[in-house]
Amino acid sequence: MSKPKVLVAVNTFSDIVDRLRPHFDVETNETDQPLPYDELIRRLQGKAGVYVSGSNRIDDALLQACPDLRAVCTMAVGYNNIDVPACTARGVLVSNAPDVLTETTADFGFALMMATARRITESEHFLRSGAWKHWSVTMFAGADVHGATLGVLGMGRIGAAIARRGHLGFGMPVLYHNRSPLPADQEAPLGATWVEKDELMRRADHLVIVVPYSPSSHHLVAERDLALMKPTATLTNIARGGVVDDAALARALKAGTLAAAGLDVFEGEPSVHPELLTCSNVVLTPHIASATVATRRAMSNLAVDNLIAALTGGTPPTALNP
Numbered sequence: 001m002s003k004p005k006v007l008v009a010v011n012t013f014s015d016i017v018d019r020l021r022p023h024f025d026v027e028t029n030e031t032d033q034p035l036p037y038d039e040l041i042r043r044l045q046g047k048a049g050v051y052v053s054g055s056n057r058i059d060d061a062l063l064q065a066c067p068d069l070r071a072v073c074t075m076a077v078g079y080n081n082i083d084v085p086a087c088t089a090r091g092v093l094v095s096n097a098p099d100v101l102t103e104t105t106a107d108f109g110f111a112l113m114m115a116t117a118r119r120i121t122e123s124e125h126f127l128r129s130g131a132w133k134h135w136s137v138t139m140f141a142g143a144d145v146h147g148a149t150l151g152v153l154g155m156g157r158i159g160a161a162i163a164r165r166g167h168l169g170f171g172m173p174v175l176y177h178n179r180s181p182l183p184a185d186q187e188a189p190l191g192a193t194w195v196e197k198d199e200l201m202r203r204a205d206h207l208v209i210v211v212p213y214s215p216s217s218h219h220l221v222a223e224r225d226l227a228l229m230k231p232t233a234t235l236t237n238i239a240r241g242g243v244v245d246d247a248a249l250a251r252a253l254k255a256g257t258l259a260a261a262g263l264d265v266f267e268g269e270p271s272v273h274p275e276l277l278t279c280s281n282v283v284l285t286p287h288i289a290s291a292t293v294a295t296r297r298a299m300s301n302l303a304v305d306n307l308i309a310a311l312t313g314g315t316p317p318t319a320l321n322p
């Protein structure tokens with residue numbers, strides 16, 4: 001009997017892809033670029049499963065055009081690129097890759113916040129350009145992180161890991177906003193206090209945004225929210241582009257109503273709002289918060305575990321619509 005066919009739409013670790021081969025006839029994408037949407041549909045013909053990342057759009061039109069598809073397994077924790085209700089309606093299992101990237105992503109969020117507060121990339125550019133002629137008292141004077149108020153917008157697993165770093169490592173009072181407060185026994189070890197969103201905006205010295213993207217979180221941080229922030233504050237976004245209104249953010253950074261921003265995610269990435277590119281007080285990275293070798297391997301292995309289980313009668317460990 002011939003094996004079911006699957007597509008690994010993302011160029012990933014070959015030894016991890018090899019784990020699929022005993023079970024499936026495996027086709028891969030060797031290009032290191034996301035397959036364009038039409039190409040993805042073409043290559044999904046006759047495939048029972050697909051391994052994707054956040055760069056592949058899986059919508060109802062694609063599902064309709066790929067009637068053999070039974071499992072969509074993303075190696076990302078975020079799944080706003082996948083229409084889960086449409087998959088459910090068509091009997092297609094969807095899984096994501098939570099937990100395995102939490103600490104790595106929190107490390108990066110904290111690093112980006114620190115780089116932003118302490119003006120690390122801005123000062124490095126200055127040095128590399130040959131502009132450094134003498135030491136000065138106020139040269140690249142930034143904002144302290146230790147003891148400052150940490151604001152966390154979105155207190156899920158990654159938000160909690162950031163709060164823990166701030167509370168235990170840097171003595172930061174932690175404020176957070178989430179749809180609902182955590183139980184007291186979960187707040188206490190994080191030193192975290194729930195506040196309304198407006199209060200979070202007003203009081204945070206360093207705001208880190210970690211909410212998942214959905215239509216309800218589109219431009220959750222918009223012009224009026226930015227206007228509430230202290231002019232000395234920083235904003236770090238490691239969630240998804242679209243949660244922050246990037247045009248409004250660029251205006252606030254240029255007007256000096258916000259001191260600095262650290263951004264790993266962008267509306268319409270890989271494009272970056274042109275006004276952000278001209279701001280010196282912003283640290284920009286290309287969506288790499290979970291990018292360590294160990295974590296990207298763990299994410300890939302989890303997607304493979306899900307794909308194997310979904311198509312061989314097992315229980316996918318992290319299914320979203322079991």
Ligand code: DGY
Binds near residue numbers: 078
């Ligand atoms: C995730 O896992 O959601 C990261 O943002 C990488 O896409």
